């Protein structure tokens with residue numbers, strides 16, 4: 001007879017890559033009992049994803065990672081070269097949005113190590129490595145997962161929810177019967193990562209030569225990456241040989257300068273599930289969608305999933321929201337993930353034209369379009385990047401009348417604490433729902449019973465006061481650069497911001513009680529009937545008070 005260990009948890013995360021780790025960090029921050037498993041004993045040391053944008057960095061901030069938790073290299077621009085028409089494109093990525101650089105490169109093992117270090121600090125998160133999910137069954141009130149470790153020992157994990165962050169070959173995806181529709185490119189690519197490059201480039205360049213398309217980019221501490229498209233007849237063995245790698249890199253590096261960290265032949269895919277969830281089982285990251293790398297959005301999309309999903313699971317588990325809100329994860333995330341895949345495919349068309357004729361036509365057209373000042377601004381200033389703004393989902397539709405966009409993130413700026421220290425404004429918002437007052441203390445706008453209920457749930461009340469105005473009291477932060485007030489909202493405005501920083505509803509501050517009512521109703525008003533009162537005990541607040 002075998003001994004079967006039984007464990008229970010609120011959420012089981014399958015897959016301890018960067019997306020699974022980010023989900024665990026966020027669930028841990030929200031105080032949710034979480035188990036994360038991975039079949040590998042140790043973290044992968046392969047540098048795969050290489051780029052993060054400001055949105056991804058904001059999510060990592062939310063997950064509790066500081067700016068110095070892993071090395072990043074800010075990228076000022078992305079250039080596109082054609083052998084026939086010269087430079088035909090340039091995307092300006094210098095500067096910051098929402099308090100973070102628009103584009104950085106990094107080494108994936110550094111990021112994963114930072115996330116794992118953070119996970120290790122979280123009291124409610126338990127990590128089981130060397131453990132593989134062998135069977136997953138959804139029951140009426142939870143999910144039962146059979147897990148086997150390296151010694152063949154079995155464990156049964158019962159969880160209220162399961163997140164499949166188990167990558168492109170996801171086992172979980174198969175369990176919920178999801179097809180991975182889309183396309184696999186016909187071409188293979190050789191990816192080469194070099195270390196200690198003597199004079200690395202400072203930007204990303206795409207050499208869009210139909211004979212050998214070659215994206216080329218720097219990464220922190222002297223790393224560089226090249227991606228070489230294989231020609232017909234070239235094989236993996238041929239391309240991964242020392243001699244061929246040295247020959248391909250000769251335009252950039254002398255043989256004595258070569259320090260190759262990784263060489264690997266890959267095939268790119270553009271695939272997306274038709275649903276990111278079924279019942280209590282939810283997919284995130286590459287398990288739900290994969291993209292060719294040409295706009296550097298693969299991991300970013302997975303981190304967006306983590307941010308969108310984690311607080312919803314937390315709210316449901318805590319009994320603060322009805323389980324039905326989980327459908328909004330798919331509604332909000334899938335269209336954007338698909339749009340990013342579409343952009344990457346478009347970019348792929350420019351990077352790897354099929355022939356010289358096609359290259360001249362496509363690159364010539366792009367060059368021509370850049371001759372029109374308005375189009376040039378649009379193309380060069382990231383205008384083609386799909387905005388992360390929901391058409392449908394868990395927010396009150398319509399405009400509040402201010403500049404805030406419901407269903408999109410509130411801008412992030414820098415605010416001054418009562419101590420005089422400057423922090424990014426999301427730190428003031430904390431880790432739960434927040435009623436924000438712009439130039440007005442929002443607590444004073446609520447009737448006492450509603451204010452008590454709001455605070456009893458641990459939801460925040462934050463006052464961003466206009467720079468230079470009298471600015472004192474708990475929960476009050478001086479908006480030093482005006483990003484929030486007056487740029488995002490006028491004085492006398494209020495908004496309810498979700499834990500993922502998405503504006504749920506906004507309006508004049510004197511309607512704050514209506515805004516709170518609207519928010520609670522959207523969550524499936526659990527004021528009199530908590531969704532799962534017994535689970536309320538699972539939750540705690542892992543936050544540090546700032547003001």
Ligand SMILES: O=C(O)/C=C/c1cccc(O)c1
Nearest residue numbers: 051078215227293294295296
């Ligand atoms: O790996 C690639 O091919 C492309 C990466 C990348 C990263 C950031 C921005 C881009 O436009 C491309």
